Amino acid sequence: MKYSSGILEDAVLALNSLPSVGKKTALRLILHLLKDDTGKVDKIVHSLQDLKENLKTCTSCFNYSDRDTCDICLSPERVKTTLCIVESVRDVMAIEDTNQYSGLYHVLGGVISPLNGIGQEQLNMHTLFTRIKENQIEELILALSPTVDGDTTSYFISKNLENTNVKISTIARGVSFGGELEYADEITLGRSILARTPYSLTID
């Protein structure tokens, strides 16, 4: 692509550095911004600067926050003795969107993955065990990805808490609600048959 302007080219290349934004898409976005007169450029520039300078990580659960402690950890309505262990901030958002969970979170920042050189030292793992001990955590919900690495991490955490009274559970695995049974993968379907639950006539 030949650019008539170095400034234009720099802007396209800057956006092109984002994942799944190709040069043509980047150019389209830049030309859109050039034609815009509603201050989108200012908003983007300002919010990115704000993000870089002011976004904090909650010192307790490692969720992103505007303050040192996040709203979830500060909320008096949340059950302080239950922790849900997730890989990333996106998982916190996904679970919060369900409105089904009222405890606190702990963001690991990934899962143990020996092949990628990620051990417990690279994750928020030490702080998790300190937190469990210091805050008298009673229940732990492991909400990690159902992958080999996720399972390894779940095993590591539960093994470390073997001699404590902390009740550990994982989120239910099975066929998704509203999904067609024939499209469920064999492993999920097989496991969901093995892990069948008693049928109840009342909806809870």
Next chain:
Amino acid sequence: MKYSSGILEDAVLALNSLPSVGKKTALRLILHLLKDDTGKVDKIVHSLQDLKENLKTCTSCFNYSDRDTCDICLSPERVKTTLCIVESVRDVMAIEDTNQYSGLYHVLGGVISPLNGIGQEQLNMHTLFTRIKENQIEELILALSPTVDGDTTSYFISKNLENTNVKISTIARGVSFGGELEYADEITLGRSILARTPYSLTID
């Protein structure tokens, strides 16, 4: 989507204001930027500010440029008596990429579109006729999108130059009908410049 941070939400909404960037995509991009340690945020912020403050429009052809007159208009190698009329800067880039054209350009900034309230006053049309007269332009290549509005604009320009000696041609209709010029592939676009046909006021 529930955000743990107002700063995070603002950044997501700012990117979400771009065309074809949904909230989930915006969140993915922002989380990518938060994990990045190669200075992508700075690059994006700086290049967008630069774009807003320093990008100029060529006073002659209305292409984007770093200076008051663009590189194409300044180049001693370009044929100064031939003008290629295009709708947008993207069309200039598309034609430049073919390496088949050595004249100058004139960016109209759109096409005449009565339904959208765009007349010749909203376009760089007056400057085109002034430029043709003052610079002894000998040849005009109409490279507008093969749509009703594009054809109307071509007709308007050629009608205005009816009693002059300017030779007018349109790029060959190798480009598909009803398609936008910027999506044409380079070979088709290049061939269609070489195989330009004399413009006729009657539709054949």
